[in-house]
Amino acid sequence: MYKLLIVEDEMNIANTLKNHFEKYNYDCHIVEDFERVLDTFQEFQPHLVIMDINLPAFDGYYWSRKIRQVSNCPITILSARMSELDQVYGIENGADDFITKPFLMDVVLAKVNGQIRRVYGEYAQDLNNRTLKKGNTTLNLDTFRLFTHEQETTLTIKELQLSSVLFEALPNVVTRQQLLAAIWDDETFVEENTLTVNIVRLRKKLEAIQSSLEITTIRGIGYQLTEKSL
Template structure:
Protein backbone atom coordinates (compact mmCIF):
# COMPACT_ATOMS: atom_id res chain seq x y z
CA UNK A 1 0.00 0.00 0.00
CA UNK A 2 1.44 3.36 -1.06
CA UNK A 3 1.58 6.09 1.57
CA UNK A 4 0.54 9.58 0.48
CA UNK A 5 1.18 12.74 2.48
CA UNK A 6 -1.61 15.25 1.83
CA UNK A 7 -0.58 18.74 2.96
CA UNK A 8 -3.96 20.49 2.87
CA UNK A 9 -5.45 22.75 5.55
CA UNK A 10 -9.01 22.68 4.20
CA UNK A 11 -10.40 19.93 6.44
CA UNK A 12 -13.46 19.36 4.25
CA UNK A 13 -11.39 18.94 1.09
CA UNK A 14 -8.82 16.85 2.93
CA UNK A 15 -11.52 14.46 4.12
CA UNK A 16 -13.00 14.16 0.64
CA UNK A 17 -9.64 13.50 -1.01
CA UNK A 18 -8.63 11.00 1.69
CA UNK A 19 -11.88 9.09 1.30
CA UNK A 20 -11.58 8.88 -2.48
CA UNK A 21 -7.92 7.88 -2.43
CA UNK A 22 -8.56 5.28 0.26
CA UNK A 23 -10.94 3.59 -2.16
CA UNK A 24 -7.88 3.01 -4.35
CA UNK A 25 -6.00 1.43 -1.43
CA UNK A 26 -3.79 4.46 -0.79
CA UNK A 27 -2.89 5.24 2.82
CA UNK A 28 -3.38 8.99 3.24
CA UNK A 29 -1.66 10.93 6.02
CA UNK A 30 -2.51 14.52 6.92
CA UNK A 31 -0.64 17.27 8.76
CA UNK A 32 -1.06 17.60 12.51
CA UNK A 33 1.24 20.62 12.94
CA UNK A 34 1.62 23.04 10.03
CA UNK A 35 4.76 24.51 11.60
CA UNK A 36 6.44 21.09 11.45
CA UNK A 37 5.42 19.75 8.04
CA UNK A 38 8.94 18.66 7.13
CA UNK A 39 9.40 16.82 10.42
CA UNK A 40 6.16 14.93 9.84
CA UNK A 41 7.27 14.15 6.28
CA UNK A 42 10.43 12.52 7.62
CA UNK A 43 8.47 10.47 10.15
CA UNK A 44 5.83 9.31 7.66
CA UNK A 45 8.26 8.53 4.81
CA UNK A 46 5.53 8.87 2.16
CA UNK A 47 5.70 7.51 -1.37
CA UNK A 48 4.16 10.69 -2.78
CA UNK A 49 3.35 14.18 -1.50
CA UNK A 50 0.32 16.26 -2.49
CA UNK A 51 0.63 19.85 -1.38
CA UNK A 52 -1.40 23.06 -1.51
CA UNK A 53 0.29 26.44 -1.98
CA UNK A 54 -1.67 28.51 0.52
CA UNK A 55 -1.04 27.01 3.95
CA UNK A 56 -0.78 28.26 7.53
CA UNK A 57 2.65 29.37 8.78
CA UNK A 58 4.63 28.72 5.56
CA UNK A 59 3.41 28.25 2.00
CA UNK A 60 3.67 25.11 -0.09
CA UNK A 61 6.72 26.35 -1.97
CA UNK A 62 8.64 26.52 1.30
CA UNK A 63 7.84 22.92 2.22
CA UNK A 64 8.46 21.70 -1.32
CA UNK A 65 11.92 23.24 -1.24
CA UNK A 66 12.73 21.65 2.13
CA UNK A 67 11.47 18.22 1.06
CA UNK A 68 13.30 18.34 -2.24
CA UNK A 69 16.58 19.26 -0.50
CA UNK A 70 16.53 15.82 1.15
CA UNK A 71 14.47 13.54 -1.09
CA UNK A 72 13.34 12.80 -4.64
CA UNK A 73 9.88 11.76 -3.45
CA UNK A 74 7.32 12.77 -6.14
CA UNK A 75 5.40 15.97 -5.35
CA UNK A 76 2.10 17.15 -6.82
CA UNK A 77 0.83 20.67 -6.21
CA UNK A 78 -2.92 20.96 -5.79
CA UNK A 79 -3.98 24.61 -5.74
CA UNK A 80 -6.80 27.00 -6.59
CA UNK A 81 -4.23 29.55 -7.75
CA UNK A 82 -4.06 29.65 -11.53
CA UNK A 83 -1.34 32.19 -12.25
CA UNK A 84 1.31 30.82 -14.64
CA UNK A 85 4.00 32.00 -12.22
CA UNK A 86 2.77 29.55 -9.60
CA UNK A 87 3.07 26.67 -12.04
CA UNK A 88 6.57 27.75 -13.05
CA UNK A 89 7.68 28.18 -9.44
CA UNK A 90 6.33 24.78 -8.43
CA UNK A 91 8.35 23.13 -11.18
CA UNK A 92 11.45 25.14 -10.32
CA UNK A 93 11.18 23.99 -6.71
CA UNK A 94 11.07 20.38 -7.89
CA UNK A 95 7.39 19.44 -8.17
CA UNK A 96 6.42 16.69 -10.60
CA UNK A 97 2.98 18.05 -11.50
CA UNK A 98 0.51 20.87 -10.83
CA UNK A 99 -3.26 20.38 -10.67
CA UNK A 100 -5.60 23.33 -10.41
CA UNK A 101 -8.68 23.30 -8.18
CA UNK A 102 -11.45 22.46 -8.78
CA UNK A 103 -10.37 19.18 -10.32
CA UNK A 104 -11.87 15.84 -11.27
CA UNK A 105 -10.83 13.02 -8.96
CA UNK A 106 -10.24 10.69 -11.90
CA UNK A 107 -7.58 13.12 -13.15
CA UNK A 108 -5.87 13.26 -9.76
CA UNK A 109 -5.87 9.48 -9.42
CA UNK A 110 -4.58 8.99 -12.97
CA UNK A 111 -1.70 11.39 -12.34
CA UNK A 112 -0.82 9.73 -9.03
CA UNK A 113 -0.80 6.30 -10.66
CA UNK A 114 1.31 7.51 -13.59
CA UNK A 115 3.89 9.16 -11.33
CA UNK A 116 4.18 6.18 -8.98
CA UNK A 117 4.66 3.83 -11.95
CA UNK A 118 7.64 5.73 -13.25
CA UNK A 119 9.31 6.72 -9.98
CA UNK A 120 12.45 4.83 -9.09
CA UNK A 121 13.06 3.45 -5.62
CA UNK A 122 14.04 6.57 -3.72
CA UNK A 123 12.94 5.32 -0.29
CA UNK A 124 16.48 4.51 0.86
CA UNK A 125 17.20 8.24 0.81
CA UNK A 126 15.11 8.63 3.96
CA UNK A 127 16.73 5.85 5.98
CA UNK A 128 19.47 8.21 7.15
CA UNK A 129 16.98 10.90 8.16
CA UNK A 130 15.73 11.12 11.73
CA UNK A 131 13.61 13.73 13.45
CA UNK A 132 14.56 15.26 16.78
CA UNK A 133 12.89 18.25 18.42
CA UNK A 134 11.19 19.10 15.12
CA UNK A 135 14.49 19.08 13.22
CA UNK A 136 15.61 16.67 10.51
CA UNK A 137 18.95 15.07 11.30
CA UNK A 138 20.65 13.67 8.20
CA UNK A 139 23.33 11.17 9.18
CA UNK A 140 24.49 10.85 5.56
CA UNK A 141 24.97 14.56 4.91
CA UNK A 142 25.97 15.42 8.50
CA UNK A 143 23.28 18.12 8.62
CA UNK A 144 20.57 19.27 11.01
CA UNK A 145 17.69 21.25 9.53
CA UNK A 146 14.71 23.06 10.99
CA UNK A 147 12.75 26.27 10.36
CA UNK A 148 15.67 28.40 11.54
CA UNK A 149 18.00 27.00 8.90
CA UNK A 150 20.47 24.19 8.33
CA UNK A 151 23.89 23.47 9.84
CA UNK A 152 26.60 21.02 8.82
CA UNK A 153 28.38 19.14 11.59
CA UNK A 154 31.77 17.46 11.70
CA UNK A 155 31.95 13.67 11.60
CA UNK A 156 32.59 13.51 15.34
CA UNK A 157 29.76 15.92 16.12
CA UNK A 158 27.15 14.07 14.05
CA UNK A 159 28.33 10.75 15.49
CA UNK A 160 27.95 12.03 19.06
CA UNK A 161 24.55 13.54 18.24
CA UNK A 162 23.41 10.25 16.73
CA UNK A 163 24.47 8.31 19.84
CA UNK A 164 22.59 10.77 22.07
CA UNK A 165 19.44 10.81 19.90
CA UNK A 166 19.33 7.01 19.84
CA UNK A 167 18.88 7.20 23.62
CA UNK A 168 17.06 10.53 23.82
CA UNK A 169 15.85 11.60 27.25
CA UNK A 170 18.32 9.16 28.79
CA UNK A 171 21.77 9.84 30.17
CA UNK A 172 24.59 8.52 27.98
CA UNK A 173 27.76 8.22 30.04
CA UNK A 174 31.04 9.71 28.93
CA UNK A 175 32.59 6.24 29.05
CA UNK A 176 29.93 4.85 26.70
CA UNK A 177 30.41 7.70 24.26
CA UNK A 178 34.20 7.32 24.22
CA UNK A 179 34.00 3.54 23.91
CA UNK A 180 31.71 3.80 20.89
CA UNK A 181 33.87 6.48 19.33
CA UNK A 182 36.86 4.20 19.88
CA UNK A 183 35.07 1.21 18.31
CA UNK A 184 34.27 3.41 15.32
CA UNK A 185 38.03 4.08 14.98
CA UNK A 186 37.63 7.77 15.78
CA UNK A 187 39.33 7.76 19.16
CA UNK A 188 38.89 10.85 21.33
CA UNK A 189 40.29 11.60 24.74
CA UNK A 190 38.19 12.71 27.69
CA UNK A 191 39.08 16.35 27.02
CA UNK A 192 38.43 16.01 23.28
CA UNK A 193 34.96 14.63 24.02
CA UNK A 194 34.18 17.70 26.13
CA UNK A 195 35.38 20.00 23.36
CA UNK A 196 33.32 18.18 20.70
CA UNK A 197 30.15 18.22 22.80
CA UNK A 198 30.59 21.93 23.53
CA UNK A 199 31.08 22.64 19.82
CA UNK A 200 28.05 20.51 18.97
CA UNK A 201 25.92 22.42 21.47
CA UNK A 202 27.18 25.75 20.09
CA UNK A 203 26.31 24.75 16.50
CA UNK A 204 22.88 23.52 17.56
CA UNK A 205 22.28 26.86 19.25
CA UNK A 206 22.10 28.36 15.73
CA UNK A 207 18.88 26.36 15.33
CA UNK A 208 17.65 27.07 18.85
CA UNK A 209 18.52 23.53 19.97
CA UNK A 210 21.63 24.11 22.07
CA UNK A 211 19.80 23.69 25.36
CA UNK A 212 18.45 20.33 24.25
CA UNK A 213 21.88 18.79 24.83
CA UNK A 214 22.22 18.70 28.60
CA UNK A 215 25.32 17.98 30.64
CA UNK A 216 24.74 15.73 33.62
CA UNK A 217 27.69 16.49 35.88
CA UNK A 218 29.59 13.38 36.85
CA UNK A 219 27.36 11.21 34.63
CA UNK A 220 27.35 12.18 30.95
CA UNK A 221 25.08 13.87 28.44
CA UNK A 222 21.43 13.74 27.42
CA UNK A 223 19.56 14.67 24.22
CA UNK A 224 16.30 16.12 25.47
CA UNK A 225 13.02 15.97 23.55
CA UNK A 226 9.50 16.66 24.73
CA UNK A 227 8.54 15.91 28.30
CA UNK A 228 10.93 13.74 30.22
CA UNK A 229 9.68 11.11 32.67
Protein backbone atom coordinates in the same frame (compact mmCIF):
# COMPACT_ATOMS: atom_id res chain seq x y z
CA MET B 1 0.91 -0.25 -0.14
CA TYR B 2 1.94 3.20 -1.38
CA LYS B 3 1.81 6.10 1.06
CA LEU B 4 0.48 9.58 0.30
CA LEU B 5 1.08 12.64 2.46
CA ILE B 6 -1.70 15.24 2.07
CA VAL B 7 -0.66 18.80 2.92
CA GLU B 8 -3.97 20.67 2.71
CA ASP B 9 -5.45 22.97 5.33
CA GLU B 10 -9.03 22.82 4.02
CA MET B 11 -10.07 19.73 5.95
CA ASN B 12 -13.06 18.92 3.74
CA ILE B 13 -10.73 18.70 0.73
CA ALA B 14 -8.07 16.80 2.68
CA ASN B 15 -10.59 14.25 3.96
CA THR B 16 -12.17 13.87 0.51
CA LEU B 17 -8.73 13.08 -0.95
CA LYS B 18 -7.89 10.69 1.89
CA ASN B 19 -11.19 8.80 1.66
CA HIS B 20 -10.98 8.51 -2.12
CA PHE B 21 -7.38 7.26 -2.23
CA GLU B 22 -7.95 4.80 0.59
CA LYS B 23 -10.58 3.12 -1.62
CA TYR B 24 -7.72 2.37 -4.01
CA ASN B 25 -5.48 0.88 -1.30
CA TYR B 26 -3.32 3.93 -0.62
CA ASP B 27 -2.12 4.63 2.91
CA CYS B 28 -2.91 8.33 3.44
CA HIS B 29 -1.85 10.74 6.15
CA ILE B 30 -3.11 14.32 6.52
CA VAL B 31 -0.74 16.91 7.97
CA GLU B 32 -2.21 18.46 11.11
CA ASP B 33 0.58 20.74 12.32
CA PHE B 34 1.51 23.10 9.47
CA GLU B 35 4.65 24.25 11.24
CA ARG B 36 6.00 20.66 11.22
CA VAL B 37 5.37 19.61 7.62
CA LEU B 38 8.97 18.47 7.06
CA ASP B 39 9.02 16.58 10.36
CA THR B 40 5.78 14.84 9.43
CA PHE B 41 7.19 14.00 6.01
CA GLN B 42 10.28 12.41 7.51
CA GLU B 43 8.25 10.48 10.08
CA PHE B 44 5.69 9.15 7.57
CA GLN B 45 8.13 8.60 4.64
CA PRO B 46 5.50 8.88 1.87
CA HIS B 47 5.89 7.79 -1.73
CA LEU B 48 4.18 10.97 -2.96
CA VAL B 49 3.13 14.34 -1.51
CA ILE B 50 -0.01 16.26 -2.49
CA MET B 51 0.81 19.86 -1.56
CA ASP B 52 -1.50 22.88 -1.37
CA ILE B 53 0.06 26.32 -1.85
CA ASN B 54 -1.93 28.52 0.52
CA LEU B 55 -1.07 27.14 3.95
CA PRO B 56 -0.80 28.53 7.48
CA ALA B 57 2.64 29.69 8.63
CA PHE B 58 4.63 28.83 5.45
CA ASP B 59 3.29 28.26 1.95
CA GLY B 60 3.54 25.10 -0.13
CA TYR B 61 6.48 26.44 -2.14
CA TYR B 62 8.50 26.70 1.06
CA TRP B 63 7.67 23.16 2.15
CA SER B 64 8.29 21.75 -1.35
CA ARG B 65 11.73 23.30 -1.22
CA LYS B 66 12.40 21.85 2.21
CA ILE B 67 11.28 18.37 1.16
CA ARG B 68 13.38 18.52 -1.99
CA GLN B 69 16.48 19.16 0.13
CA VAL B 70 16.12 15.73 1.74
CA SER B 71 14.18 13.63 -0.77
CA ASN B 72 13.34 13.07 -4.45
CA CYS B 73 9.82 11.97 -3.51
CA PRO B 74 7.30 13.22 -6.13
CA ILE B 75 5.46 16.40 -5.14
CA THR B 76 2.14 17.26 -6.80
CA ILE B 77 0.94 20.82 -6.30
CA LEU B 78 -2.78 21.24 -5.62
CA SER B 79 -3.92 24.85 -5.81
CA ALA B 80 -6.30 27.41 -7.27
CA ARG B 81 -3.21 29.54 -8.00
CA MET B 82 -2.12 27.97 -11.25
CA SER B 83 -1.04 30.80 -13.55
CA GLU B 84 2.02 30.23 -15.72
CA LEU B 85 4.11 32.07 -13.11
CA ASP B 86 2.75 29.82 -10.35
CA GLN B 87 3.76 26.74 -12.36
CA VAL B 88 7.24 28.08 -13.03
CA TYR B 89 7.69 28.97 -9.36
CA GLY B 90 6.38 25.56 -8.30
CA ILE B 91 8.89 23.73 -10.48
CA GLU B 92 11.68 26.04 -9.34
CA ASN B 93 10.88 24.94 -5.80
CA GLY B 94 10.82 21.22 -6.56
CA ALA B 95 7.27 20.33 -7.66
CA ASP B 96 6.81 17.61 -10.27
CA ASP B 97 3.18 18.06 -11.29
CA PHE B 98 0.18 20.37 -10.89
CA ILE B 99 -3.53 19.99 -10.23
CA THR B 100 -5.81 23.01 -10.43
CA LYS B 101 -8.69 23.62 -8.04
CA PRO B 102 -11.54 22.90 -8.49
CA PHE B 103 -10.54 19.42 -9.61
CA LEU B 104 -12.06 16.11 -10.62
CA MET B 105 -11.11 13.20 -8.37
CA ASP B 106 -10.58 11.00 -11.43
CA VAL B 107 -7.96 13.46 -12.70
CA VAL B 108 -6.18 13.53 -9.33
CA LEU B 109 -6.23 9.74 -9.14
CA ALA B 110 -4.93 9.38 -12.70
CA LYS B 111 -2.08 11.83 -12.08
CA VAL B 112 -1.04 10.20 -8.82
CA ASN B 113 -1.27 6.68 -10.29
CA GLY B 114 0.86 7.81 -13.22
CA GLN B 115 3.51 9.30 -10.93
CA ILE B 116 3.61 6.17 -8.80
CA ARG B 117 4.00 3.91 -11.84
CA ARG B 118 6.74 6.08 -13.30
CA VAL B 119 8.77 6.28 -10.13
CA TYR B 120 8.08 3.02 -8.28
CA GLY B 121 6.03 0.73 -10.49
CA GLU B 122 6.35 -1.21 -13.71
CA TYR B 123 7.73 1.75 -15.68
CA ALA B 124 10.49 2.42 -13.17
CA GLN B 125 12.50 -0.72 -13.88
CA ASP B 126 14.21 0.79 -16.94
CA LEU B 127 15.72 3.50 -14.74
CA ASN B 128 17.55 1.07 -12.49
CA ASN B 129 21.33 0.78 -12.46
CA ARG B 130 22.07 2.95 -15.46
CA THR B 131 24.40 5.83 -16.10
CA LEU B 132 24.23 7.80 -19.34
CA LYS B 133 27.13 9.91 -20.60
CA LYS B 134 27.00 12.42 -23.45
CA GLY B 135 29.76 14.93 -24.14
CA ASN B 136 31.25 16.02 -20.83
CA THR B 137 28.04 15.29 -18.93
CA THR B 138 26.94 12.19 -17.01
CA LEU B 139 23.41 11.40 -15.90
CA ASN B 140 23.13 8.99 -12.97
CA LEU B 141 19.63 7.52 -12.98
CA ASP B 142 20.00 5.98 -9.51
CA THR B 143 21.14 9.07 -7.62
CA PHE B 144 19.28 11.73 -9.67
CA ARG B 145 22.64 13.46 -10.28
CA LEU B 146 23.68 15.32 -13.41
CA PHE B 147 27.36 16.21 -13.41
CA THR B 148 30.49 17.22 -15.26
CA HIS B 149 34.10 17.33 -14.05
CA GLU B 150 33.46 20.90 -12.89
CA GLN B 151 30.14 20.73 -11.04
CA GLU B 152 27.06 18.67 -10.30
CA THR B 153 23.38 19.17 -9.62
CA THR B 154 20.46 17.10 -8.36
CA LEU B 155 17.40 16.64 -10.55
CA THR B 156 13.73 16.33 -9.71
CA ILE B 157 11.96 13.21 -10.91
CA LYS B 158 10.51 14.92 -13.99
CA GLU B 159 13.89 16.44 -14.85
CA LEU B 160 15.49 13.01 -14.52
CA GLN B 161 12.92 11.42 -16.83
CA LEU B 162 13.18 14.22 -19.39
CA SER B 163 16.98 14.01 -19.29
CA SER B 164 16.87 10.25 -19.82
CA VAL B 165 14.69 10.54 -22.93
CA LEU B 166 16.75 13.38 -24.40
CA PHE B 167 20.10 11.68 -23.63
CA GLU B 168 19.02 8.44 -25.28
CA ALA B 169 17.63 10.25 -28.33
CA LEU B 170 20.69 12.47 -28.94
CA PRO B 171 21.14 13.80 -31.62
CA ASN B 172 17.58 13.12 -32.76
CA VAL B 173 14.66 15.47 -32.21
CA VAL B 174 12.07 14.36 -29.65
CA THR B 175 8.55 15.64 -30.24
CA ARG B 176 6.52 17.25 -27.46
CA GLN B 177 4.03 14.38 -27.78
CA GLN B 178 6.80 11.81 -27.33
CA LEU B 179 8.08 13.57 -24.23
CA LEU B 180 4.59 13.90 -22.75
CA ALA B 181 3.86 10.23 -23.41
CA ALA B 182 7.21 9.14 -21.97
CA ILE B 183 7.13 11.28 -18.85
CA TRP B 184 3.44 11.58 -17.98
CA ASP B 185 1.27 8.48 -17.97
CA ASP B 186 -1.62 10.30 -19.63
CA GLU B 187 -0.75 13.58 -21.33
CA THR B 188 -4.45 14.49 -21.41
CA PHE B 189 -4.16 15.55 -17.78
CA VAL B 190 -0.96 17.58 -18.14
CA GLU B 191 -1.22 21.36 -17.78
CA GLU B 192 -0.22 23.08 -21.04
CA ASN B 193 2.90 24.78 -19.67
CA THR B 194 4.20 21.93 -17.50
CA LEU B 195 6.55 20.47 -20.11
CA THR B 196 7.86 23.90 -21.09
CA VAL B 197 8.73 24.97 -17.56
CA ASN B 198 10.45 21.63 -16.86
CA ILE B 199 12.56 22.09 -20.01
CA VAL B 200 13.48 25.64 -18.92
CA ARG B 201 14.58 24.40 -15.51
CA LEU B 202 16.63 21.57 -17.04
CA ARG B 203 18.35 24.03 -19.39
CA LYS B 204 19.37 26.16 -16.42
CA LYS B 205 20.83 23.15 -14.63
CA LEU B 206 22.88 22.14 -17.69
CA GLU B 207 24.26 25.68 -17.88
CA ALA B 208 24.99 25.75 -14.14
CA ILE B 209 27.24 22.66 -14.32
CA GLN B 210 29.03 23.95 -17.45
CA SER B 211 27.70 21.13 -19.58
CA SER B 212 28.73 20.83 -23.21
CA LEU B 213 25.13 19.88 -23.93
CA GLU B 214 22.23 22.19 -24.66
CA ILE B 215 18.52 21.73 -25.32
CA THR B 216 17.36 23.33 -28.56
CA THR B 217 13.72 24.09 -29.26
CA ILE B 218 12.61 22.85 -32.67
CA ARG B 219 9.68 25.15 -33.30
CA GLY B 220 6.40 23.38 -33.86
CA ILE B 221 7.95 19.94 -33.24
CA GLY B 222 9.75 19.50 -29.94
CA TYR B 223 13.27 19.51 -28.49
CA GLN B 224 16.76 18.30 -29.39
CA LEU B 225 19.73 17.64 -27.12
CA THR B 226 22.95 18.62 -28.89
CA GLU B 227 26.59 19.30 -28.10
CA LYS B 228 27.63 22.94 -28.29
CA SER B 229 29.93 23.96 -31.10
CA LEU B 230 33.46 24.72 -29.90
